[in-house]
Amino acid sequence: MKNWSTYHHWTPAEIAYPRNEAEVQQLIRRANKEKKKVRIIGSAHSFMPLWTTEQILINLDQYQGIVAIDQDLQQATVRAGTKLYTLGETLFTHGLAMENLGDIDRQSLGGTIGTGTHGTGLQLGSISTQVVKLRLVNGLGELVECSSTHNASLFKAAQVSLGALGIITEITLQCVPAYRLALQNLKEPLDTVLQELEDRYRQERNFEFYWFPYTASAWTKTSNIVTDQVDKVSWMNHFTEYVVENYAFKVLCEAAYHFPMLNERVAKISAAAIAPVRKVFASHKVYATQRLVKFNEMEYSVPIAAQREVLHDIRRLFERKRFPIHFPIENRVVRQDDIYLSPAQGRDSAYIACHAYAKKDPLPYFSALEEIFQAYEGRPHWGKMNTFSQEQAAAAYPYFENFKRHQKEQDPEGLFLNDYLAKLLT
Numbered sequence: 001m002k003n004w005s006t007y008h009h010w011t012p013a014e015i016a017y018p019r020n021e022a023e024v025q026q027l028i029r030r031a032n033k034e035k036k037k038v039r040i041i042g043s044a045h046s047f048m049p050l051w052t053t054e055q056i057l058i059n060l061d062q063y064q065g066i067v068a069i070d071q072d073l074q075q076a077t078v079r080a081g082t083k084l085y086t087l088g089e090t091l092f093t094h095g096l097a098m099e100n101l102g103d104i105d106r107q108s109l110g111g112t113i114g115t116g117t118h119g120t121g122l123q124l125g126s127i128s129t130q131v132v133k134l135r136l137v138n139g140l141g142e143l144v145e146c147s148s149t150h151n152a153s154l155f156k157a158a159q160v161s162l163g164a165l166g167i168i169t170e171i172t173l174q175c176v177p178a179y180r181l182a183l184q185n186l187k188e189p190l191d192t193v194l195q196e197l198e199d200r201y202r203q204e205r206n207f208e209f210y211w212f213p214y215t216a217s218a219w220t221k222t223s224n225i226v227t228d229q230v231d232k233v234s235w236m237n238h239f240t241e242y243v244v245e246n247y248a249f250k251v252l253c254e255a256a257y258h259f260p261m262l263n264e265r266v267a268k269i270s271a272a273a274i275a276p277v278r279k280v281f282a283s284h285k286v287y288a289t290q291r292l293v294k295f296n297e298m299e300y301s302v303p304i305a306a307q308r309e310v311l312h313d314i315r316r317l318f319e320r321k322r323f324p325i326h327f328p329i330e331n332r333v334v335r336q337d338d339i340y341l342s343p344a345q346g347r348d349s350a351y352i353a354c355h356a357y358a359k360k361d362p363l364p365y366f367s368a369l370e371e372i373f374q375a376y377e378g379r380p381h382w383g384k385m386n387t388f389s390q391e392q393a394a395a396a397y398p399y400f401e402n403f404k405r406h407q408k409e410q411d412p413e414g415l416f417l418n419d420y421l422a423k424l425l426t
């Protein structure tokens with residue numbers, strides 16, 4: 001097995017594809033009897049070794065689709081193996097949509113909430129905040145239900161659980177009526193963006209920007225709800241989004257990989273190549289972008305007020321260290337929530353992400369930036385590379401002990417703990 005970026009490789013003795021909750025329960029009971037460890041994997045789009053095991057790996061690709069839609073409450077109950085790209089289409093045919101999404105749609109719903117996946121928007125929480133109820137099979141093989149009113153504390157643990165409490169089988173989402181987004185991508189001076197940052201976040205529904213190292217340019221992406229007609233697919237947009245952002249970018253990545261002195265030039269070429277894009281589509285099609293170039297990623301959430309300073313420190317660090325890196329630094333915001341292990345727990349957060357081409361060793365670059373993130377009370381995205389220890393997590397998360405208590409109660413034998421999770425949680 002390998003993850004999306006191909007950084008992690010492992011060989012489970014068995015991969016199981018249960019087709020219903022009863023089969024998940026049987027698997028867990030058998031694993032208990034045979035004293036085997038179990039990990040659950042979605043689309044393997046995380047960058048941390050969350051699913052590595054030499055024993056049993058469970059995948060819910062055979063357990064996808066909608067269980068029920070409640071049109072009055074605008075809620076959809078969905079099997080946890082469902083991929084976001086099919087979910088978006090299905091909800092749309094029922095006149096519904098998810099309130100916000102991240103920038104790709106290849107993940108499974110269970111994996112998406114497993115690490116607290118988020119998009120951007122000051123008024124919008126991570127995808128885990130869209131969950132109103134869920135069911136899981138715990139380490140004893142029991143089926144447990146929780147929501148904000150039933151087993152409420154377990155629910156706050158299960159909304160971002162790293163697959164450590166059990167196998168989530170069904171997830172009820174609070175949806176919103178289907179909507180269209182108008183997306184506008186622009187190249188702008190970074191200083192202008194930074195001056196107007198608070199206004200942009202306040203005024204635009206979804207706003208994010210990328211800073212290209214070694215340049216003074218930012219690539220801004222703004223989207224707002226509109227009632228305009230959906231656009232025809234424009235060849236210019238298609239060319240920019242597929243060819244320029246993926247195939248041409250891949251050629252540049254290879255050049256910079258083989259000739260590291262080209263990185264600064266490649267960053268400048270990438271910034272110069274940003275072309276304006278404007279399009280109107282159903283929301284789920286606007287959020288999702290194509291990511292055909294493989295990379296590794298680290299992303300930290302910091303208190304929103306610290307965003308400018310963090311970016312300032314990163315720029316100074318690039319001036320000093322001249323990292324052989326050309327991928328841009330991504331900046332998003334997420335509304336605070338009350339989920340025990342959510343990086344946005346208790347504070348409106350800026351999420352700042354750095355990327356490195358998958359063939360390169362990302363660690364020297366990532367560890368230098370991680371020092372900056374941690375100096376600003378950073379909390380890592382659990383699915384992205386980080387070296388956060390149990391002690392750091394305990395200091396950063398006020399409800400870390402509550403999470404650990406639920407982990408112990410749902411999985412007393414540590415069936416779901418692999419090496420990484422055992423270090424983090426026990």
Ligand SMILES: Cc1cc2nc3c(=O)[nH]c(=O)nc-3n(C[C@H](O)[C@H](O)[C@H](O)COP(=O)(O)OP(=O)(O)OC[C@H]3O[C@@H](n4cnc5c(N)ncnc54)[C@H](O)[C@@H]3O)c2cc1C
Binds near residue numbers: 101113119
């Ligand atoms: C190209 C790319 C773009 C990305 N864009 C974004 C983005 O915009 N925003 C963002 O926040 N993140 C983003 N990510 C990160 C990604 O969304 C998360 O890592 C997400 O967790 C991956 O989902 P997955 O289905 O691949 O889960 P996996 O990586 O397979 O698993 C993630 C975690 O969820 C657990 N899990 C999976 N299924 C279940 C289940 N049924 N029950 C219990 N636990 C379960 C796993 O055990 C694991 O701990 C991106 C990643 C890539 C590669």
